[in-house]
Amino acid sequence: MIRFDNVTKAYPDGTVAVDRLSLEAPTGKITVLVGPSGCGKTTSMRMVNRLIEPTSGTITLGGQPVSGTDATELRRKIGYVIQHAGLFPHKNVADNVMALPRLLGLGRREARTRALELLERVGLGPQFADRYPWQLSGGQQQRVGVARALAADPPYLLMDEPFSAVDPVVRAQLQEEFLRLQREIGKTIVLVTHDIDEALKLGDQVAVLREGGRLAQAAAPAELLARPADAFVAGFVGRDRGYRALGFAGTGDGVIPAAEPAVVLGATRAEAEAAALDGWILVTAPGGEPVGWAALDRLDGDRVTEQDLNLSATTARTDGTLRELLDAALSSPSGRGVLVDAEGHLAGTVSPTAVARAIEEAASATAPAGATAGSVEPAAGSAAEAPAGSHL
Amino acid sequence: MTAAEWLRHNAGEIADLTAWHLWLSILPLLIGLLVALPLGRLAHRSRRLYPMLVALAGLVYTVPSLALFILLPKLLSTRILDPVNVVIALSVYTTALLVRVVADGLAAVPADVIQSAHAMGYRSHQRLIRIELPIAVPVIAAGLRVAAVSNVSIVSMAALLGVPQLGSLFTQGFQLHFFTPIVTGVVLSLVIALVLDGLILLAGHSLTPWQPRRSAR
Amino acid sequence: MSTSITGWLTDPVNWSGPDGIPAQTLAHLELSGMALAIALVIGVPVGLLIGHTGRGAFLVGGLANALRALPTLGVLMIAVLLITPHIASDLAFTIPSLIVLVLLAVPPILTNTYAGVFAVDAAAVDAARGMGWRGRDILLRVQLPCALPLILSGIRAAALQIIATATVAAYVSLGGLGRFLIDGLAQSDYAQMAGGAILVAALALAVELLLLGLARLLVSPGLTRRVSRRTSPPAVPASATATAQ
Structure with missing residues (x-):
């Protein structure tokens, strides 16, 4: 579990990026931080692996405060995926995936085998192993980025706008595959996006942040759609929320x-x-x-x-x-x-x-009490957005 | 004496001078690179140092080589004929040129790549050696080519002071009003520059198999 | 014989007469200025033309690189030996030197002009064309001002190249500050040599600073804002204008 406890990030010039954030990202679930730009969602996430240090408050990882551990050691336990994948341009795909295990001393042959397994997991065949990043499409680079984040088998995964840099068709496909993958690996994931549809589709729990870095509401997607906490959340969740809520309102x-x-x-x-x-x-x-x-x-x-x-x-x-x-x-x-x-x-x-x-x-039939932060109901059905199944 | 005769008579000396010329060009290149790497990294890391180091390098580069060859003996207490003066002067030029190149090369490493390495748990020196420097190789190699070619050309200036290398052929020929030594020196000097340039280009390519190959520049 | 460098530099005898420091400085500047003017007249228009039309670019790149590799001293001597016998007047030594200086100064000016014009934001040119500007207007009012920083740095490189090489010209019996270096060497007078070297270095630095100041005055503030280093392109490849001294 990743736990934010009254976490604040303020800069010397007085800007408050994150304001007293308390939130739990439950083990094995996807927690999505969503909000307009400047709401501190990325800052919040980057404090988990200490790319940014909080001004006050504590973040714990499985009960251990992150500030107590060596930052480098901490980061090696947390997979990290960013918008443009950030692949190392001078390493081929297999070496990119296994860069960290190799750095920590894993043998070449073992690394290769493991790289091929991971690539297969993210839907890339062995023919990709020896290509360089510039030879890949944006979607393929992003898959490699996910494989790389999983290389050391970290229990936690942080994802910063992981699917934002690809076109809508590829994005939908990557999202589907990501959910399938998560069903297999069950990592504790914090994902940042500005796209509310993506948040509702991917999140077991969705935390909506507002400008000034304050948490507006954290709830399961269905709850968020059915009972937005205030006008800001209602506005942010947007139109069609009644129709979209059907995606979580039980099955046929x-x-x-x-x-x-x-x-x-x-x-x-x-x-x-x-x-x-x-x-x-x-x-x-x-x-x-x-x-x-x-x-x-x-x-x-x-x-x-x-x-x-x-x-x-x-x-x-x-x-x-x-x-x-x-x-x-x-x-x-x-x-x-x-x-x-x-x-x-x-x-x-x-x-x-x-x-x-x-x-x-x-x-x-729906009970009025809904899911709140910390007690997240499993989302009903994985595919909230694009109607699952094929087009006729 | 015809050109062919002169060449035959002086083949041994020409070979010696060529070897000296090579040595005096290459050694400063290596020294300059070794000094410029840490300095360039320093300039890259500090927003305040960068403009200062770049400006200083520019001023150093402004000093004409002949003047530097003459002033160094005073500063180093060496004899004016000592080849060490040439090596040091050219090392200084090479460093001045490469400091900025290294800093800019490191700055050209994409930010998201650095962020990834950081977040993956690379320590600072591991990141420099395994990620940043390898990615900066194309830029550094391009700078090294410029430095190498310039060095080969500048070395010959030392002939005016009597330090032996291919430039010695120029002064010899000029005093005798005889073209052959001068032309020989110019041609050999060009060949050395060309070969060094090509070698660095090749080395750069072999260090960066990951680069999309465009036509060589 | 002077005993110390400062002694030589401060001796009033060296500051007067037709061979004194002021006269030689003036001679140095005359030769350099003439060479730079000729190089500008050739380099800038040709560079602008190539940059504007995009034709002949490959030629320029190759030529500039080859010229950087040329050993200046050898070329100067060949020029003197070839040309001097055909000229009777006292220009016999000036003309070959001038030719070599111009030859060395044109490439940095030309390549930087070309590269500067070429690198001007295509959108800006497109916008000008869309507003109905003619080719000449675009060149003079958009491309030239935008390319100015690069052009000026090319001119600076050329000027330094010229000053350095003009020093060497003294070896082929020409005036200028190089005189002190060469004569000092011949007379084993280190103070004179070093004094001359200091003067040459000082002159080069002064010209560099002057041209830097000029660039600050001439270039539009819209272009000189210091972009963060991370986004500015690496310095070397296209615009490398190292002076082969």
Whole structure:
């Protein structure tokens, strides 16, 4: 656990970067510090590995105050990832990843083996090991940065805007992979971002800071959306928070999918007409995975081909969040949201009304007391933002 | 005497002078680099020292070489013919040139790289040796090339004082109104400069396999 | 024979007459000034042109490097031996020296002018063009003022190069402060040599400081703000203007 206890950072010129911050980042969870620029979020994080020394207050790491340990030794126990990765330009990828263990005396061969393992963990094949940083894309550099932070297997990880320097598509992908990775490694992570969507997506706990370095609210994402502590948090969390809150408001367990007839891609027009409801027919791949909707009156030949498919709809997993379910229902051209099971096979469809009913039930079932700092509920569903599952 | 005859007669002496010229050019280069590394690091680390050291280096560089060759014996109590004067004068020039180069080279190491190393738990000297200096190699090598070529050219000035090296061929030829020694000296001097320049370029490249290769400058 | 350097420097005898310190200083400055003027007339326009059009840049870079490697003393002597016999007047020694001095001074001026113009923020040039400025206006009102710091440092390098080399010119029977160095050597008069050396160094320093002051006056304050070192580019590669003395 990383614990901030009444921590203040003031500069000689009178600027207060962090003002009496008390916060716990629970073991094995992701705590996100978020806020506008100048709110002291990065300063707060950098005090953990003593890149900045607090003016007053204490920070403890697993019960040990950080000020009591040698700064260098402390840093070697804490992985660190920054915005532009900060890779060493003169070392190849494998040497970058293992720079610290090598510095501490690990043998070349062992280091190499371990580097390849770590690279695989972050989704980079062995062909990347001998490349130099300039030969990598921004997203790849960031993956190497994460691998490097994990090299000494530190229990703690600090991440400073780790996904901000890449384009939105790559960012979403990196975020997904990061969550998958964290499920495997379970580190205690403090992550800094200015992007509230990223905070809500990644954080088990989200700490919103305001200008002047004061903590406005620390809570699980659902709690933050449902019960912002004040107008600043409400404003910062932004519009659509009711809709976004559905991402944390429980699953569609209570929704019973209606049976949906479907045909396999390549079926004849007659087969499609026989099966269709309301003029729309759901088309699947031979394995049973939905691939798109086809409108009977627009079929362009004797068979259902890929040209006939309308791909506008998203799919939701049967155990997905209410937000996914609603999005699937709203985005479907037939008005029926497609549900798939864990294997991606068609499980049935759901109407917007059915989802709305489920939302009402979920709302009345939620206990009013929410998560506060220190007692964080596991976030429901990992994917709050981009509707999980594939686009049809 | 024809050019060919002169060359044949004096082959041994020419070889000696060339060796001296090489020695007098290279030794100060090494000394200058060794002195400039810590000084440059100092200048890089201190905001106050940097402008002072750079200004001082600029002033030192202003002193014409011939004047320095003449004044050093007084300061060092050496004889005026002593090659040590040349070595020290050129070491001073090389240092003056490289202090700024080293400081700027270190300053050009990206801030996020330094921050990473810092946060990973590199100690200050480990960071300097393993991260900052290797990354500064291209800049330092470029400065070293300039210093090397300048040194080779400046050494020949010492001929006016009688310190033997390729410049001695210039004074000989001038007194005899004979072109061959002068041209020989100029050509050999150019060749040495070219070879040194190329060697440093190659060494720089072999130390930086990580650099994107653009066309050589 | 003078006994000490200060003795030589303060002896009134050395401060008068056609071979005295003032006369030789003046001669040194005359030769240097003439060489610098000619080098400016050649170097600046050509540099501006290359920087503005971007043509011929590769040639300039290679030439400048090669010239830095040339041993000045040898080149000077070759020039004197080649040219002097063809000139009867007392310019017989001045002209070869002048040629060599100009030859050495043009490259730093030219490369720095070119590099300075070339390095001007492309956006500034683009903006000027977008506002409808003509090529000549852009060159004179945007590129030249922005390139001025680099051009002036090129001129400074050239001036120092000239002063140093003009000292050597005394060896080929020419006046100037180098006279004291060469004559002192010939007469084994160390005081005279060292005194001359001090005068040459002082002259070089004075010119350096003068030109630095001039740069401070001429360059727009918008350009001279001291950017933090971390963001300013390393000094050496393109603009290295070391004086091969």
